[in-house]
Amino acid sequence: MTTTKPTMIEFRDVHKYYGDYHALRGITASIRAGEFFSLLGPSGCGKTTLLRTIAGFEGISSGAVLLDGKDMSNVPANKRPTNMVFQSYAIFPHLSVEENVGFGLRRDSRSAADKAKAVAEALEMVGLKGYGKRAAHALSGGQRQRVALARALILKPKVLLLDEPLSALDKKMREQMQVELIRLQRQVGITFVLVTHDQEEALVMSDRIAVMFEGEIAQLADPETLYRRPHSRKVADFIGTMNFLPAKILSEAANVVEVEAPGFGRFALDAGQCMGAATGQGASVGFRPETLTILFEGQQPTDRESMATVEEVVYYGDMTYYDVRLDGTEAPVRISMRNVFGRPVLDIKTRTRVAWSPGALVLFR
Amino acid sequence: MKSPGLRAYAIGYLIFLYAPILLLPVFAFNDSKVIAFPLSGFTTGWFVEMWSDAQLFNALKNSMIISMSTSVLATTFGIFAARATTRFSFPAKGGLIGLIMLPLVLPEMIVAMSLLVVLLAVGVPLSIFTVILGHVLICTPFAVAILSSAFQSLDKSLEEAAYDLGETPLSTFRLIILPLVMPGIISSLLICFTISLDEFIISYFLAGADTVLSAYIYGQFRFPARVPAMLALGTILVLVSITLLTIAEYFRRRGIAKTGGKDTGGFL
Ligand SMILES: Nc1ncnc2c1ncn2[C@@H]1O[C@H](COP(=O)(O)OP(=O)(O)OP(=O)(O)O)[C@@H](O)[C@H]1O
Ligand SMILES: [Mg+2]
Numbered sequence: 055m056t057t058t059k060p061t062m063i064e065f066r067d068v069h070k071y072y073g074d075y076h077a078l079r080g081i082t083a084s085i086r087a088g089e090f091f092s093l094l095g096p097s098g099c100g101k102t103t104l105l106r107t108i109a110g111f112e113g114i115s116s117g118a119v120l121l122d123g124k125d126m127s128n129v130p131a132n133k134r135p136t137n138m139v140f141q142s143y144a145i146f147p148h149l150s151v152e153e154n155v156g157f158g159l160r161r162d163s164r165s166a167a168d169k170a171k172a173v174a175e176a177l178e179m180v181g182l183k184g185y186g187k188r189a190a191h192a193l194s195g196g197q198r199q200r201v202a203l204a205r206a207l208i209l210k211p212k213v214l215l216l217d218e219p220l221s222a223l224d225k226k227m228r229e230q231m232q233v234e235l236i237r238l239q240r241q242v243g244i245t246f247v248l249v250t251h252d253q254e255e256a257l258v259m260s261d262r263i264a265v266m267f268e269g270e271i272a273q274l275a276d277p278e279t280l281y282r283r284p285h286s287r288k289v290a291d292f293i294g295t296m297n298f299l300p301a302k303i304l305s306e307a308a309n310v311v312e313v314e315a316p317g318f319g320r321f322a323l324d325a326g327q328c329m330g331a332a333t334g335q336g337a338s339v340g341f342r343p344e345t346l347t348i349l350f351e352g353q354q355p356t357d358r359e360s361m362a363t364v365e366e367v368v369y370y371g372d373m374t375y376y377d378v379r380l381d382g383t384e385a386p387v388r389i390s391m392r393n394v395f396g397r398p399v400l401d402i403k404t405r406t407r408v409a410w411s412p413g414a415l416v417l418f419r
Numbered sequence: 420m421k422s423p424g425l426r427a428y429a430i431g432y433l434i435f436l437y438a439p440i441l442l443l444p445v446f447a448f449n450d451s452k453v454i455a456f457p458l459s460g461f462t463t464g465w466f467v468e469m470w471s472d473a474q475l476f477n478a479l480k481n482s483m484i485i486s487m488s489t490s491v492l493a494t495t496f497g498i499f500a501a502r503a504t505t506r507f508s509f510p511a512k513g514g515l516i517g518l519i520m521l522p523l524v525l526p527e528m529i530v531a532m533s534l535l536v537v538l539l540a541v542g543v544p545l546s547i548f549t550v551i552l553g554h555v556l557i558c559t560p561f562a563v564a565i566l567s568s569a570f571q572s573l574d575k576s577l578e579e580a581a582y583d584l585g586e587t588p589l590s591t592f593r594l595i596i597l598p599l600v601m602p603g604i605i606s607s608l609l610i611c612f613t614i615s616l617d618e619f620i621i622s623y624f625l626a627g628a629d630t631v632l633s634a635y636i637y638g639q640f641r642f643p644a645r646v647p648a649m650l651a652l653g654t655i656l657v658l659v660s661i662t663l664l665t666i667a668e669y670f671r672r673r674g675i676a677k678t679g680g681k682d683t684g685g686f687l
Contacts, residue, residue, distance in 0.1 A: 111579055132582050144580035148598045158584035209584065 061123075062087040062213060062245045063108060068117035070103055070269075077103050078114070079269040085247060085262075087122075087212075090239050092248045092256040095266035096292070101249040104266070105215050108247065110134045122212055137206035138215040141222070143198045145190045145205075152177070152186035154201055158209045176204040179238070196227045203235075207242060216248045220255065232258055253293045257281065265289050281342070285329050287418050290340050297346075297387035299380075301339045301417060313417060315339050317360055317380030317387075321412040330419040337419045343390040345414035348376060348406050350397060355409035364404045374399050378408065440657060447651040452644055465651040472648065475635065481547050482616055482632035489554040490611035496555070497562025497607055498600075504563075505570040516563075523560040530557060531624040538625070545627025553621035558611040565610065569603025570596075602671045609667045613660070 063085040070078035077100050085091045093101040106112035107119050110131030119126045126134060137158070146154050156173040164172070177183055180200035185193075190201060199219060206214055219235075220228045236259055239246045250256050256263045257277040264274040273285040284290035287298065301315040311328050314320045318339070349355060365386045366377035374393055377386040389408070393399070400406060450460035469475060503509075504516055522530060534553050535545075543549060573596065581591040597604075622631040630638075636652065639645040 109579075109583060111583075131579070132585050132587060136583075138580070138583050140576040140580060142574055142576050144574060144576040146577060146580070146595060157581070161585050205580075205584070 059086040059088055061085070062089070062121070063247070064118075064120040065104075065107075066118040066120070068104075068107060068119060069115045070100075070107065070112065071115045077269055078107070081117070081269075081271060083264060083271055083274055085245060087245055088243050090236070090246045090248070090259060090261045092250055092260040092263045093266060094250055094253060094256040094263050094292075097251060099266045100269040101251070101266055102217055105138075105217055105247060105249050108134075108213065109136050109138050109215055135212040136215055137209055137211040137213075138217065139199075139202045139206050139219045141218045143202040143222075145193075145198050145201055147191040149190055150186065151182065151188045151190050151193070151201055154190050155186075155204045155208055157205060172208055176208040179207070179241070180204045181234070195223050196231065199223065199231060203238070207238075207244070210242075211244065213245045213247060216246065218249055218251070221250075221252075228255075235259060257293070265292060267292075282414075283326065283329075283416060284340075287338070287340065290416070290418075295343055295388060296340045297343065298338045298340050298418075299383060299385075299387065301337045303337055303417075303419070311417060313337075313339065316382040317362075318358070318410065318415075319360075321358070321415075323412060323415060323417050327413075327415060328417045328419065337417060340416045340418060341387075341410070341414055343375070343388045345410065346387070346389045347409040348378075348389060348391055348400065349409050353409075355407075357409065357411035357413075360408050360410065362406055362408045364400050364402055364406060367399060367402060369399060376400065378406070380408065443650050443657060444654045446647060447654045449647070452647060454646060454650075465647040469648040469651045474630070475652070478630040478632045478635035481626075481629050485547050485550050485554060485622070485631060486612045486615040488551045489558055489615040490608045492551070492555045493558035493562045493611045494566070494604060494607045496559050497566040498604070500559070500563045501566035501570045502596075505567060505573075506575075519563055520560045522557045523564075527557065527618075527620045531621045534621070535624050545625055545629075547626060547629050547631070549625040549627070550622050550629075550631065553625050554615045554618060557618070557621065558614050561610055561614060562607040565607045566600065566603050569600040569606075573599055605667055605670050609663060612663075 061084045065081045065083050068078050068081040069076070081104060093104060095101050103112055107114050108121070108126075110126065110129065114127075121129075121135065146157065149157070152170075152173050155176050156169055159169045159172065162169065173186065174183075177186060180203050182197065182200050182204065185197070190198070193201065199222075202219070216235075220231050223231060232255060235246070235248075248256070248259065257280075260277055262274065262276050263280055264271045265280065266272065267288060273280060273289050275283075280289070280293055284293060284296070287296075290296040299315050299317060301313050304312040304314055304320070306312075309325050310322045311325070312320065312322055347355075349359065361381045362378040363381075364376055364378050366375075368375040368377075372393060374391050376389045376391065378389055379386045445458070446454050447465055448461055448463065449458045450462035450464070451458070500516075500519060504512065531553065534549070534556075538545065538549055577595055577599070578591055581595045582588065586594065617633060619633045619637065623634045626634065636649050639649050
């Protein structure tokens with residue numbers, strides 16, 4: 055993987071207070087050069103605040119923010135090697151598209167012709183070739199988004215900061231821009247830091263994601279680890295759907311934990327599947343809906359098998375969601391099954407076998 | 420406008436509002452010293468008489484100096500105040516704004532009297548400069564009100580974007596903020612100009628030996644023979660106001676069209 059890449063942004067125990075309100079509570083993390091990094095979390099968790107400490111719009115109360123190894127505490131926003139794409143795009147409404155894109159070159163010593171060429175290149179890069187003379191305010195949402203991108207990228211910053219850049223677009227446009235942003239990031243190789251509250255968007259686009267709750271980073275990992283091995287129930291709940299069942303820890307050795315859970319019986323998990331420090335109370339096992347499989351007649355489980363009753367069926371065309379109650383449990387769990395042509399969709403109250411594997415479980419202590 | 424009663428009321432109201440203004444040019448061109456129907460014939464003589472009135476020109480000059488200085492000064496103060504109150508928070512902000520806006524509801528008579536007392540006590544000679552002082556005091560609240568709404572509708576991220584792209588706070592103000600609040604500035608200049616030109620009490624109290632237009636016109640109405648010439652002057656003032664407002668409205672609409680904003684009515 056990309057572990058050898060140097061660090062581009064480093065947060066060292068960053069705290070931020072707004073009056074009495076503790077908005078950032080000791081952020082320590084590093085973002086690597088050339089990485090597509092996302093800050094993900096619910097509204098009000100401090101994502102925007104953290105992003106703005108990189109840009110220099112927000113001073114910090116204590117700690118340090120380092121950019122490319124240099125402490126930024128005395129560097130104002132207009133002198134930092136970062137550029138930002140704002141949520142509202144912040145297109146200058148009284149200027150044309152090319153004046154907007156070329157705005158950052160005003161202080162550049164290049165000749166007018168060179169600047170015009172740079173503007174044209176930037177416009178071409180974001181797919182707005184030939185739009186230079188248009189009035190910026192007359193563009194559609196997606197086009198403004200591209201102007202904002204071109205305007206930020208033309209200065210070749212070390213870091214591009216994006217604050218919920220896609221949230222104002224409709225679903226289709228958003229998906230298209232996601233793909234384009236990924237392509238653009240690969241093409242320019244600049245470090246992208248994206249703020250989003252959309253977990254799907256973060257999973258699709260990022261090399262690594264920091265999940266934030268209430269001013270703290272709850273987990274920082276690549277999308278797959280975040281999805282398969284969330285560090286807490288809170289993270290698991292925020293990213294996708296996860297089922298939880300109460301569990302009892304029978305024994306703990308250095309590398310294996312023996313667990314018993316209703317519906318699953320006894321099984322062993324390795325240390326990597328066990329999250330949190332042992333508290334001796336209130337443990338639970340979690341699993342994603344697609345890790346359980348309903349067994350139809352004649353199918354054999356690859357690993358373990360339990361009995362269950364179907365309680366609810368939601369048909370989605372390509373998928374069917376079953377809420378089933380495993381024998382011996384109180385609450386139903388959700389299973390998602392890809393529909394196969396010719397195979398019936400089960401009815402409510404059907405008794406069925408369910409296949410599962412201890413390797414797909416996570417234990418929260 | 421469903422009920423006929425309401426319709427009649429609305430029409431009556433508009434007649435009451437505008438008929439006197441329409442009568443201005445009618446009698447300004449009427450060949451009689453008596454302001455009454457029936458009209459006696461067409462003349463441009465009153466305009467000639469007005470034109471050759473040296474005292475009138477002196478009053479007009481004074482008024483122009485006062486109104487222009489007032490509108491520029493009040494608008495400048497308004498820009499500072501509006502910028503400060505929409506962007507920054509500081510202790511006692513609410514109280515401070517209240518104090519700036521107070522002259523809006525204070526009877527002008529009181530403003531004029533208290534200024535007069537203070538100026539006389541300090542020993543400042545009364546002149547058009549003391550009038551400017553008083554006018555700035557009463558015009559600044561209007562400027563602050565107009566400009567605050569202009570500054571308020573400005574997206575803060577526009578400034579941050581310019582700053583982010585390497586501009587200094589000062590150049591950001593010049594390149595981004597100023598052009599975008601320009602319609603507000605023009606409105607403010609115009610309204611302050613009009614208020615100052617119209618103003619009577621402060622002008623009368625603080626002008627000393629200098630005459631201003633409003634006081635001069637009022638004085639002339641004591642001599643019936645001078646009234647038609649004043650109506651001629653009034654006619655010209657109406658035309659000038661309409662022209663000014665049209666120009667201002669043109670700039671406001673162009674500003675909106677250029678920035679793609681929604682037209683929220685303005686003051687016309
Ligand atoms: N200028 C400010 N003054 C006081 N409190 C602030 C200020 N800016 C942000 N906050 C508070 O800090 C917290 C974090 O705000 P922030 O904007 O970083 O949240 P966010 O994670 O970006 O949320 P969202 O998804 O809603 O944009 C919020 O509770 C917010 O109310
Ligand atoms: Mg935010």
